[in-house]
Structures are given as C-alpha cells and as structure tokens.
Amino acid sequence: MREVFHxxxxxxxxxxxxxxxxxxxxxxxxxxAFGTSDVSLAEEVIExxxxxxEKAVALDELAIExxxxxxxxxxxxxxxxxxxxxxxxxxxxxDIAEHIAQLTRYRFPxxxxxxxxxxxxxxxxxxxxxxxxxxxxxxxxxxxxIAEDLRNLDDKLDExxxxxxxxxxxxxxxGEAMATVDATLASRYxxxxxxxxxxxxxxxxxxxxxxxxxxxxx
Amino acid sequence: MREVFHxxxxxxxxxxxxxxxxxxxxxxxxxxAFGTSDVSLAEEVIExxxxxxEKAVALDELAIExxxxxxxxxxxxxxxxxxxxxxxxxxxxxDIAEHIAQLTRYRFPxxxxxxxxxxxxxxxxxxxxxxxxxxxxxxxxxxxxIAEDLRNLDDKLDExxxxxxxxxxxxxxxGEAMATVDATLASRYxxxxxxxxxxxxxxxxxxxxxxxxxxxxx
Numbered sequence: 001m002r003e004v005f006h007x008x009x010x011x012x013x014x015x016x017x018x019x020x021x022x023x024x025x026x027x028x029x030x031x032x033a034f035g036t037s038d039v040s041l042a043e044e045v046i047e048x049x050x051x052x053x054e055k056a057v058a059l060d061e062l063a064i065e066x067x068x069x070x071x072x073x074x075x076x077x078x079x080x081x082x083x084x085x086x087x088x089x090x091x092x093x094x095d096i097a098e099h100i101a102q103l104t105r106y107r108f109p110x111x112x113x114x115x116x117x118x119x120x121x122x123x124x125x126x127x128x129x130x131x132x133x134x135x136x137x138x139x140x141x142x143x144x145x146i147a148e149d150l151r152n153l154d155d156k157l158d159e160x161x162x163x164x165x166x167x168x169x170x171x172x173x174x175g176e177a178m179a180t181v182d183a184t185l186a187s188r189y190x191x192x193x194x195x196x197x198x199x200x201x202x203x204x205x206x207x208x209x210x211x212x213x214x215x216x217x218x
Numbered sequence: 219m220r221e222v223f224h225x226x227x228x229x230x231x232x233x234x235x236x237x238x239x240x241x242x243x244x245x246x247x248x249x250x251a252f253g254t255s256d257v258s259l260a261e262e263v264i265e266x267x268x269x270x271x272e273k274a275v276a277l278d279e280l281a282i283e284x285x286x287x288x289x290x291x292x293x294x295x296x297x298x299x300x301x302x303x304x305x306x307x308x309x310x311x312x313d314i315a316e317h318i319a320q321l322t323r324y325r326f327p328x329x330x331x332x333x334x335x336x337x338x339x340x341x342x343x344x345x346x347x348x349x350x351x352x353x354x355x356x357x358x359x360x361x362x363x364i365a366e367d368l369r370n371l372d373d374k375l376d377e378x379x380x381x382x383x384x385x386x387x388x389x390x391x392x393g394e395a396m397a398t399v400d401a402t403l404a405s406r407y408x409x410x411x412x413x414x415x416x417x418x419x420x421x422x423x424x425x426x427x428x429x430x431x432x433x434x435x436x
Contacts, residue, residue: 064299071289081282081302088306168395177386180398188406 024132031125052094114179249343332397
C-alpha cells in the first residue's frame with residue numbers, strides 16, 4: 001500500500017511539474033506577444049490555456065482518487081491536499097498569462113504596452129518567466145533553496161508593480177486613458193502571477209521540511 | 219460513523235455560512251466606505267479581514283481532520299474537498315472587500331470613486347452585497363433555486379464591468395490618470411467578487427443535485 005501511495009505521489013508530482021512547464025511556456029509567449037504586439041502568438045496562448053485547465057482538472061481527479069483509495073493520513077494527507085491547492089494556483093497562473101495575451105489582442109493593431117513603460121513591463125514579464133521556470137525546477141527537484149530565489153524575484157516584481165503606479169500617477173504621465181487602463185491591468189496581472197508562484201513555492205518548502213506552521217494554508 | 223460524519227458535515231456547513239456572513243458584512247461596509255470616502259469604516263474592513271482568514275484556515279483544518287479520521291469516499295469525499303475550495307473562494311472574496319477598502323484609504327481625503335462613475339460603482343457594490351447575502355442563504359438552506367438568482371446578479375455585474383471600460387475609454391472621459399486607475403481596479407475587484415460567489419454557488423448546486431459533470435472543478 002505504501003509503495004502504491006508513493007507511486008501515486010510521484011504521478012502527482014510529475015503532473016504538477018508538467019502543468020508548471022506549460023504555465024512557463026504560456027507566460028513566456030504572453031510576455032513576448034504583449035511586448036511585440038504579436039496577436040497570433042497571443043491567440044496561441046489563449047487557445048493553449050484550455051490544455052492547462054484540463055490538466056489541472058485531471059490532476060484534481062487523481063488527487064481525489066488517491067484520497068478515496070489510499071486514505072492517506074497525517075503528512076501524506078497534507079501532501080495530497082496541497083497538490084489540490086497547487087493545482088488551483090497553477091491553473092490561475094495560466095489564466096493570468098491568458099489575460100495578458102487578451103490585452104494584446106484587444107489593443108491590436110495598437111500596442112498594448114503603454115509608452116514610457118515598455119522597459120518596466122519587459123522586466124516584469126522576464127521576472128514572471130524566471131519565476132515560472134524556477135517553480136518548475138523547485139517542483140521537480142524539491143530543492144528548497146530555489147524557494148529563496150523565488151522570494152527574491154517576487155520582491156522585485158512587487159517593486160516594479162509599485163513603480164508602475166508611481167509613474168502613471170506622476171506629474172509627467174502623458175498616457176491616454178487606454179494606456180492607464182492597460183498599465184493598471186497588466187501590472188496587476190504580473191503581480192498576481194508572482195503571488196501565486198510564491199504561494200506554490202511555500203507549499204513545496206513546507207512539505208519538504210515538514211514544517212507547515214509558518215504557512216497557515218497548508 | 220455515518221452519524222459522526224453527518225455531524226461533521228453540519229459543522230463544516232455552519233462554518234461556511236458563518237464565513238459567508240462575514241464576507242457579506244465586509245463587502246457591504248467596503249462598498250459604503252468606498253461610496254462615502256469613509257476611511258474609518260475602510261479601516262474596519264481591513265482589520266476584520268484577518269478574522270475571515272483565520273476562520274477559513276480553521277475550516278480547512280477541520281476538513282483535513284475529517285478526511286483523516288473519517289476517510290470519506292465517493293460523494294462524501296467530494297463534499298469535503300469542495301468545502302476546501304469554497305473556503306478558498308470565500309477567503310478570496312474577503313480579500314477583495316479589503317482591496318476595495320484599501321482603495322478608499324489610499325485616496326483619502328480625496329474620493330476614491332471616479333467622477334461620472336458613482337452610480338455605476340454604487341450599483342456594482344449593491345450587486346456584490348446582494349450576491350454575498352444570497353450566497354449565505356444558499357449555503358444555509360441548500361435551496362438551489364437561489365443559484366439562479368446569483369447567476370443573474372453576476373451577469374448584471376459583468377455588464378456593468380464592461381460599461382466601466384466603455385466609459386473610461388470613451389471620448390467624453392475627462393478623468394485624470396488616478397480616476398482611470400481607480401475605475402480599472404475597482405471594477406476588476408467587483409467583477410472578481412462576483413466570479414468567486416458564482417463559483418461557490420455552482421459547487422453547492424452540484425453537491426445538492428449530485429451532478430458535478432457540468433462543473434469540472436468538483
């Protein structure tokens with residue numbers, strides 16, 4: 001039974017990694033589409049989100065099946081419940097990549113990135129991509145030192161998020177209302193993406209170290 | 219064992235109702251604070267969110283304990299897993315009420331509601347409050363006809379969300395960048411609040427009717 005359970009957990013882990021990889025691809029393409037107003041790349045991200053959603057649902061079904069058949073308790077139970085939560089966060093990260101792609105499509109043939117904020121959003125996009133890739137690594141290696149990198153990346157993302165509002169609400173902002181709306185939404189999406197990545201990373205760490213007292217959600 | 223399980227489920231249901239009631243109060247106060255620039259009411263919402271968070275964590279712990287001790291299967295298992303998800307959605311609705319309160323505080327002594335959009339945001343706030351109250355009712359009575367009302371309210375909310383962007387991006391919009399940022403964020407918060415309420419309602423319906431094929435998340 002124990003061995004069956006461990007095989008099931010490996011399956012769960014493999015699926016989390018797979019979804020995280022798809023999310024990393026999605027945010028990379030969404031960032032590129034947003035930066036270059038590439039509407040066909042944006043469409044690709046929007047279409048591919050259905051695959052992330054399906055895989056998240058399949059993972060949830062697997063987790064529920066494991067709960068039903070193997071009746072885990074204690075730490076094993078928390079691992080399976082956490083998998084359900086990580087799946088929800090990853091699915092949401094996919095949605096956010098889709099939202100960034102949608103912004104690109106709505107504005108086409110205009111550029112979705114507001115003037116004066118191109119370098120900021122390029123940097124935010126790169127941080128998102130880096131976070132998604134580190135998250136994939138963390139999920140597949142369980143090397144908890146990677147979580148520290150994710151925390152630092154998220155801090156940088158939060159700083160950029162604040163800087164977007166400073167810019168938009170500053171005296172020198174010349175953007176039209178559309179640029180202001182786009183800056184607000186895009187910045188919020190990038191920031192939320194980082195929050196979700198950080199939230200998944202925390203769960204991996206607490207499961208690996210056995211100490212979930214610091215994450216009340218686990 | 220069966221009876222113990224049913225008592226546990228009643229406890230879970232009672233806690234979901236309790237959290238939903240707190241969320242209804244939070245969004246009602248947040249809406250009022252936002253509409254009247256009442257910063258002390260906003261502070262109240264911000265402080266009270268910690269209570270919603272704690273209650274959601276306690277509910278999650280209870281659900282995990284039920285999984286561990288009573289090892290439910292089939293529909294019973296899905297009920298408990300759904301409770302975890304409903305708890306996450308309710309917790310997020312509390313966060314959104316807090317975000318609306320924070321907008322009020324950031325702008326004080328200025329008004330957070332952008333000029334020309336007061337009636338729209340008042341209507342969005344009222345829809346949120348109505349949705350939260352209906353959700354409380356749905357969770358406590360399991361009367362699935364209420365879910366239909368929630369769907370209709372959410373549709374109205376989505377229409378208003380679209381109308382905010384039409385206004386802000388229209389030729390007659392005279393708002394400064396700050397008004398545009400606030401309109402964008404506030405509208406997004408209200409819309410997400412409705413989405414979460416609708417998502418909880420769907421889970422209640424599928425659990426009550428036993429048919430969760432239409433909600434892949436269950």
